[in-house]
Amino acid sequence: MIELYPYQREAVQSVFEYFHTSKGNPLIELPTGSGKSLTMASTVKQAIDIYPPTNILLLTHVKELIEQDYKAILKYWPEAPIGIWSAGVGIKRQAQITVAGIQSIHKHPARFGNTHLVLVDECHLIPAKTDTTYQRFIGALRAYNPNLKVIGFTATPYRTDSGLLTEGDNAIFTDIAYSANVGDLIQQGYLCPLVAKNGVTKADLSGVGTSKGDFNNTALQHAMNKDALIEGAFDEVAIYAADRKHILGFCTGVEHAQRCAELANARGWAADYVDGTMGKTEREGKIASFKSGAIRFLFNANILTTGFDAPMIDCLVMLRPTKSTGLYVQIMGRGLRKHPSKDNTLVLDFAGNIERHGPIDQIKVKSKRKSGEKAVSVAPVKECPSCHELVHTSVRVCPGCDHQFPESDNPSHGTEATAADPVAALAKPRRVAVDSITYSPHTKNDRNSLKVEYTCGDHVYTEWVPIEDPRSYVRKHAVQWFWSHGRHACPDTVADALNLLEQGDLVPTPQYIEVVRDGTYWRVKERFGISHRPGIATVEREVSLGNLMRAWG
Incomplete structure (x- = not known):
């Protein structure tokens, strides 16, 4: 039997632990490329191992x-009692485990009335509306079996407009039982x-x-389907992706995808396009040519964002702007699968999507929305005008080329600042300018320390100076901190330190700090340009409302 990865085993285990303690319907969040199908296969087998008569439906929306x-399922469990019910596949055979298309099965709830467990693949595509095909069908199944259980699997357990799939009066799912972070899985290999790389070529949008939470498709295609834009993007593709062999392009519509393929072929590049209007044979033939390498470029119009398994893809060309965070994550997910032919996947963004949405492992979803707020928050970022690297808005010196941003290039966006890399977990150390510093006392586990908050643009970085820690190997960091700030001896208490720091220019401050990614946070690693800067630092003796607001984000 195929051995699951540790996170896949944890996901399966979480399902049955959830059913043991809760009565709801859980969601499992697994990034694209992390083996969601294999995890579902193990879930199915374990359910039948626990209760052999279990009848299972695995529902999804597309033939692929x-x-x-x-x-x-057959690869994981060759003896599985399994069938397919799908007009698109051309098979309608019911079994103990039935993999079915919702379009083909929704009119036959009585036939599947003995179902005990339903798995929904790519469940984020279930609309938020009350009366949907999925909801009617699952509701009909519950009329036959009130104890029916439903499990959702997705890489994006939210909708851009309505937030988490577990919230709302019409929600099928009640809790997220397991979530694997894409950044962690990349770091773990x-x-x-x-x-x-951000594209120089940009469209005027x-x-x-906006229509239904995203750019109006007709107007968007009109804005993007211009030869000057396409050729400009291709000039950059020729430079940055010269060594890439399987390049997948995302376009705004059929005409846009077709024109991209025509102009790519005119350059001597082997290119083609696919869209949802094509017949099955034609579309599958083109995809097969792309996977084999006969076609180097494959442009698509809205059909290869889910259910498209091509691990050899080593470059994504985004020519389709989107306001949908879920669609953005799904697009980026096409490059996450590992393959022996590549060390990484290059993303060339000519749509401004990385700037618009931020790193795919730092998407924030509000559990409960206030009136007027967006359900999914984005990361404010900016582009270096010299090398086009994407950095977050507090950065004053580009880590890619040392370009210095002027003060006016640092706007406040009113949302949480984070790394602008496509994956925050892989973010390089970066140097940011310090606008102001706040010193305050901090107590944790009955140990007092000095809390230092560096305000850098619209973000605050925090470090703790362990002045009163009884362990010498820990307190030495406090000694070093004060020695680097004007060669002062480290005070014995936090109160003495605040008295010293309150004396204005007596203790100099850094102009820049270098921060490094440490888990989901940024850690202050180094300080540069330490000098006397009047009015930069303030001391807060007690926990103020400002401190609480910063702590709560």
Whole structure:
């Protein structure tokens, strides 16, 4: 039997632990490329091992996923009692485990009335509306079996407009039972690293309105499907992706994808396009040519964002701007699968999506929305005008080329600042300018320390100076901190330190700090340009409202 990765075993275990303690319907969040189908296969087998008569439906929405999930179950469990019910696949055979397309099965709830467990693949595609095909079908199944259990699997357990899939009066799912972070899986070697370059070529989207939470598709295609834009992007592709062999392009519509393929072929590049209007044979033939390497560029219009398994993809070309965070994450996910032919996947962003949404492992979803707020927050970032590297808004010196940003290039966005890399967990150390510093007391585990908060643009970085820690190997960091700040001896208490720091210019302050990614936070590593700067630092003796607001984010 195939051995699961540790996180896959944890995901399966979390499902049954959830059912042991809760009565709801859980969600499992697994990034694209992390083996979601295999995890579902193990869940199915374990359910039948626990209770052999269990009848299971695995529901999804597209033919490719039906076939993919069916094959994954047989690969994991060759003797599985399994069938397919799908008009698109051309098979309608019911079994103890039935992998089915919701479009083909929703009119036959009575036939599947003895179902005990339903798994929904790519469950984020279930609309938020009350009366959906999924909801009607699952509701009909519950009429036959009130104890029916439903498990959702997705890489994006939220909708951009309505937030978490577990919230709302119409929510099918009640809790997120397990969540694997894409940045962690990349660092651990399970997924392929992403590297990104912002395109110089940009479209004017000022006249493009919004429809159903995303750019109006007709207006968007009109703005993007211009030869000058496409050729400009291709000039950069020729430079940055010269060594890439499987390049997947995301376009705004059929005409845009077709034109991209035409202009790519005119350059002597082997290119083609696919869209949802093509027949099955034609579309599958083009995808097969792309996977084999006969076609180097494959442009698509809205169909290869889910259920498309091509691990050899080593470059993504984003020519489709989107306001949908879920769609953005799904697009980026096409490059996350590992393959022996590549060390990373290059993302060339000509759509401004990385600037718009931030790193894919730092998407923030509000559990409960206030009126007027967006359900999914984005990371404010900016582009270096010299080398086009994407950095977060507090950065004053570009880590890619040492370009210095002027003060006016550091706007406040009113949202949480974070790394602008496509994957925050892979972010390089960065140097940011210090606008102001706040010193205050901090107590944790009955140990007092000095809390130092550096305000850098719209972000605050924090470090703790362990002045009163009884362990000499810990307190030495406090000694070193004060020695580097004007060669002062380290005070014995935090109160003495605040008295010293309150004396204005007596203790100099850094102009820049270097911060490094440490888990989900940024850690202050180094300080530069330490000098006397009047009015930069303040002392707060007690926990103030400002401190609490910063702590709460």
